[in-house]
Amino acid sequence: MHIELRDQCFDPWAEVTAFRDRMLLAGQYGACAVFVGTMRDYNDGDRVCSMYLEHYPGMTEKQLESLVSASCKANDLMEALVVHRVGSVSPGEDIVLVAVWSAHRKASFDACREIMEALKSTAPFWKKETLEDQNGERWVHRNTPGS
Amino acid sequence: MALSLTAYYSLPSLNTVCRGYHLSMTINVRFFASLRERIGVARTEIPADSVNDVRDVWQAISRQPLDEEVLVAINHNYASLDHTVTDGDEVAFFPPVTGG
Numbered sequence: 531m532h533i534e535l536r537d538q539c540f541d542p543w544a545e546v547t548a549f550r551d552r553m554l555l556a557g558q559y560g561a562c563a564v565f566v567g568t569m570r571d572y573n574d575g576d577r578v579c580s581m582y583l584e585h586y587p588g589m590t591e592k593q594l595e596s597l598v599s600a601s602c603k604a605n606d607l608m609e610a611l612v613v614h615r616v617g618s619v620s621p622g623e624d625i626v627l628v629a630v631w632s633a634h635r636k637a638s639f640d641a642c643r644e645i646m647e648a649l650k651s652t653a654p655f656w657k658k659e660t661l662e663d664q665n666g667e668r669w670v671h672r673n674t675p676g677s
Numbered sequence: 678m679a680l681s682l683t684a685y686y687s688l689p690s691l692n693t694v695c696r697g698y699h700l701s702m703t704i705n706v707r708f709f710a711s712l713r714e715r716i717g718v719a720r721t722e723i724p725a726d727s728v729n730d731v732r733d734v735w736q737a738i739s740r741q742p743l744d745e746e747v748l749v750a751i752n753h754n755y756a757s758l759d760h761t762v763t764d765g766d767e768v769a770f771f772p773p774v775t776g777g
Contacts, residue, residue: 567777583776584710586769589753614776626777646777652755655776656710669711670775672746 531602531610533594535585537617542566542627549611554631559608563638565628565646571621573670577662581619586654597648605641607632612645614655647676704762706734709771712747716770725764732758734768746773 532549546564571578598610613627628645632638650673657670703722713719716739728734731751735743735758749756750769762768 585776586707586709586750586753586771589750589769592753650774650777652774653776654709654750654771654774656772657775658710669772672773673775673777 531595531598533591533598533612535590535614535616537615539623540613540615540627542613542624542629545611545613545627546629549609549629550631553609559631560633561635561638562629562631563635563642565626565642566624567626567646568624569619569621573659576659578621578659579662580621580660582658582660583616583619583625584656584658585616590654593653594649597652598645601630601641601645601648605630605632605637605644607637607641610641610645612649614649614653616655643676650676702764704728704734704764705767706738707767707769709769711772712770725762725766728762730758730762731756731760731768734762735770747771748773 532553542564546562550562569578569581594612594614598612601607602610608631610631611627611629615623615625619625626646626649628642628649630638630641630645632641658667659670660667702725704725705720705722706718707720708716708718718738721738723734723737728737731749732743735747743758748771749758749760750771751760751762751766753767753769756768
């Protein structure tokens with residue numbers, strides 16, 4: 531299990547490949563599910579030109595470790611990788627990567643969604659958007675439900 | 678009730694400077710995101726003997742009603758509003774999370 535916060539752009543697909551090659555043995559796993567969340571240039575009918583992702587150093591990492599660890603155990607995962615941006619983010623840049631590996635597809639599908647939903651509702655991150663119109667700023671009030 | 682309401686947006690907190698002396702007598706309080714902007718305080722300290730639970734901490738600093746949606750953590754773990762606070766605890770208040 532690996533969890534990382536990044537203050538720079540990252541390539542989720544390169545991360546998945548590098549992690550798999552480093553941490554997993556070919557022939558041992560049968561499934562991998564990946565979720566990548568990317569910043570849009572619009573939200574609630576407004577054009578968004580940038581975003582700032584605040585977090586709670588210490589608690590954010592602890593909460594992520596706790597929820598990923600619980601899902602690894604519950605779904606009998608072989609490995610899990612979570613990368614999440616902090617700081618300034620621009621439209622088109624990836625915000626979050628969740629990748630999980632298991633013997634069969636059900637565990638991977640279930641765990642990937644479970645981790646993402648738990649992250650969305652419990653990991654202490656807050657988005658502040660800068661809008662194109664008059665350069666206004668606003669906090670995103672809450673996340674939309676995932677199901 | 679004697680309160681120290683200094684905001685430390687960029688300065689190191691007294692706890693960083695005087696760790697060990699201060700931790701045994703105070704509750705460290707933090708506010709994040711929109712709550713930090715609303716209350717006007719990022720980080721402060723209050724005497725541990727002036728409060729019993731999380732609700733007391735909020736009242737002592739914010740002097741305003743506590744919204745139902747406000748989330749609380751004590752020492753980096755989610756906690757309820759009636760959770761007891763003790764010397765050296767870090768109590769954080771923040772709005773619903775919006776990561777991912």
